[in-house]
Amino acid sequence: MQCPVCHNEVASQSAFCPHCGAQLSAAAPSQTPPGYSAPPPGSSATGLAPTAAAAIAYITCIPAIIFLLVEPYNKMPLVRFHSFQSIGLAVVGFVVQVCFNVLGWTMFTFMFMSALHTVVYLVLFIFWIIALLSALKGEWYKLPIIGDFAMKQAQS
Numbered sequence: 001m002q003c004p005v006c007h008n009e010v011a012s013q014s015a016f017c018p019h020c021g022a023q024l025s026a027a028a029p030s031q032t033p034p035g036y037s038a039p040p041p042g043s044s045a046t047g048l049a050p051t052a053a054a055a056i057a058y059i060t061c062i063p064a065i066i067f068l069l070v071e072p073y074n075k076m077p078l079v080r081f082h083s084f085q086s087i088g089l090a091v092v093g094f095v096v097q098v099c100f101n102v103l104g105w106t107m108f109t110f111m112f113m114s115a116l117h118t119v120v121y122l123v124l125f126i127f128w129i130i131a132l133l134s135a136l137k138g139e140w141y142k143l144p145i146i147g148d149f150a151m152k153q154a155q156s
Contacts, residue, residue, distance in 0.1 A: 021050030021078040021138045048073075054082035054135035058128060061090040077154060082135045085143060085150035089131065092146060093124055 001012045005022035014024055048056070053073050057064040064083035067073040074080060100117050127143050134141035142151060 016049060016051055016138050018049055019076075021054070021076065023138055050076045050078045051136055051138045053079045054138075055132055057083040057086045058089075058132040058135060061087050064090075078135075078138060078140070080154040081140060081150055082131070084153040085131060085146055088146035088149055089124070089128060089143065093121075096120055096124070 001010050001014075001024070002008070003010050003017040003020065003022055003024065006017060006020040008017065008019045010017050010019075010024060016023055050073075053067055053076070057067055057079065064086040067079050067083045073083075100113060100120075103113060131141060131143060140151075142148060
């Protein structure tokens with residue numbers, strides 16, 4: 001069987017291509033976003049499927065950085081995109097935490113800042129779950145603002 005996106009040979013029982021992470025079904029649309037080409041000709045199957053590596057990138061930013069530095073993961077568009085998006089989400093969480101620490105020191109604003117802090121981190125947690133699940137499915141779900149940045153970085 002041949003992958004419809006990267007045209008590499010794959011096992012007939014595979015649900016996703018081990019080379020590019022595209023879904024392997026006749027009715028499925030291409031999972032590769034515009035601007036991406038097939039992986040380099042020398043790439044081969046690795047220990048981790050691209051979808052698994054993309055999902056692991058969301059555990060912390062450490063695996064995401066490792067995947068961006070180590071071959072063959074740094075050549076896989078799906079893994080690069082989700083690694084950059086994971087790092088972007090971690091940076092946003094860090095910046096939000098610093099802002100709340102700086103702004104939340106007065107006793108008057110403590111209750112308001114505490115409630116706002118809870119709501120903001122709940123939203124970030126929901127975004128993290130959505131991104132993690134989309135990576136497991138091999139989808140290119142872009143988070144607001146962070147996703148555009150991750151797509152630009154993954155394409156360069």
